[in-house]
Amino acid sequence: MAFGIAASDAGLSAWETGAFSAFVFGGSAQFAAVDVIGDGGAPLSAIVAGLLLNLRCLAYGVVMAPALAGPRWKRALWSQVMVDQPAALGAAQPDRATARYAYLVCGTYLFVFWNLATLVGAIALPSAGDLVTDWGLDGGIPAIFLALLWPRLRQRDQRRTALAGAAIAFTLVPFTPAGLPVVGAAAGAVAGWRSRPADADDDADDDAHDGTDPA
């Protein structure tokens, strides 16, 4: 539903918004692409920003592949729900049959719910620019990105990466067309590259208090 509202805010029609949810089906990448579109960025920037975010689907595919045995057309169909929650749930199961079952149930549920909710958001709030700003609906978008980032801030390497990414984006905004600051922020991965997640566990308690301003 939030995606429907975000896409309306960016000037997309209900059809376009619905097509994003059905065919792309990757929440964070959809938000990123629509954010770039809304800011007037180039199509290529929107695509690259979205694909960089969805790079993790490649890793999920590797984890889930052994459980997804079957005819080629079935594997092709099942792959569409290769996103965070189904992959995480599937990977947590003790055997392949349960893993496939968990992955498919969670994936199907998510796909149906996500698409229905998108349409509700897109139709309930057709692009009414004034309404969006008057009600503060544009303030919901940063909250979504912050919520996606939040659990990652517990680990030092993720925190360094996030800080670098935010700094790069902030620096690039005045000088580059919309969209490029997000793509350029990918270089922030260098900052967290070497410190492994294991380094961070000893100071996890302190971190609960210092992570209030990642931006």
Next chain:
Amino acid sequence: MTPTATVAVLAGLAVGTYALKAAAPLTFGARPLPPWLERLTEILPAALFAALVVTSTLTHEGHLVADARIAGLGAAAIALERRAPLVVVILASVAATALVRAL
């Protein structure tokens, strides 16, 4: 953005995303990714989410601006710190943004 450009983004993102999702199940199976690519998939989202927090809070049509959305982000951070569910986080941000804008 023109309708053609929007459709281009839609098509490019849909095809590219599907290729990433289906690559392992359809082609190389469970063979592990090279370590550098594995590492990249682990940390890249943090850089991009943080960048998106910056751009969605502090920019308007490609320029840096400071407006009511900053208050919204602060409210979201407080809600997240208190482990509020996502809906509450979003509503807190929306309410704070609207409130500050109305002042």
